[in-house]
Amino acid sequence: SYDLTQPPSVSVSPGQTATISCSGAGLAETFACWYQQKPGQSPVVIIYQDSKRPSGIPERFSGSSSGNTATLTISGAQAMDEADYYCQAWDSRSALYVFGTGTKVTVL
Amino acid sequence: EVQLVESGGGLVQPGGSLRLSCAASGFTFSVYAMNWVRQAPGKGLEWVSVISGSGSYTYSADSVKGRFTMSRDNSKNILYLQMNSLRAEDTAVYYCAKASDYPDPQALDYFDHWGQGTLVTVSS
Numbered sequence: 267s268y269d270l271t272q273p274p275s276v277s278v279s280p281g282q283t284a285t286i287s288c289s290g291a292g293l294a295e296t297f298a299c300w301y302q303q304k305p306g307q308s309p310v311v312i313i314y315q316d317s318k319r320p321s322g323i324p325e326r327f328s329g330s331s332s333g334n335t336a337t338l339t340i341s342g343a344q345a346m347d348e349a350d351y352y353c354q355a356w357d358s359r360s361a362l363y364v365f366g367t368g369t370k371v372t373v374l
Numbered sequence: 375e376v377q378l379v380e381s382g383g384g385l386v387q388p389g390g391s392l393r394l395s396c397a398a399s400g401f402t403f404s405v406y407a408m409n410w411v412r413q414a415p416g417k418g419l420e421w422v423s424v425i426s427g428s429g430s431y432t433y434s435a436d437s438v439k440g441r442f443t444m445s446r447d448n449s450k451n452i453l454y455l456q457m458n459s460l461r462a463e464d465t466a467v468y469y470c471a472k473a474s475d476y477p478d479p480q481a482l483d484y485f486d487h488w489g490q491g492t493l494v495t496v497s498s
Contacts, residue, residue, distance in 0.1 A: 309419065368418035
């Protein structure tokens, strides 16, 4: 299986744009999704199939993917966006799901 | 409304066993693959295992292969995780998570609903 690598932390000022990368050797062959997890809570999906947004997820969250890197963008970050973010993908060769290493987003 | 409620966590000694359960409601349970995901204290998410909608096959992470067994009872809408030969590094909150659309794990799928988690502590 392959690893999905994310930056440990990202800081962003309120109203500015934060980008989080997710890099892995197998990403070019699969789809990525993204989860947001706030302290003491269960994860919530915010992006699936690289760039689709579930109903109820604010438009400021967007996703993209190119080659072996998926990217989550938070446009106009708000204080409520402070959380840990994880990418995830299905590794069909190994028949297992992989989570990224996680990124802590701080809005200050 | 989809609900997933885990139970069965607790304190167990190294080498011991524990069975987790996840009671599901609000959707047609047998139509969807189900997963277990864990999170060690202060650490990231780690996928543990997936079971197909029919329950006919499972896949597991290398870290638990041969020690953990996932199963489901589609007549009772309950998911299980039998954990044997537990180690200190298995200490974590264990979440059950529902696949979004498919009975079989695949690239298009994601986890659209999660339970609140149950804490497993392996310590002497």
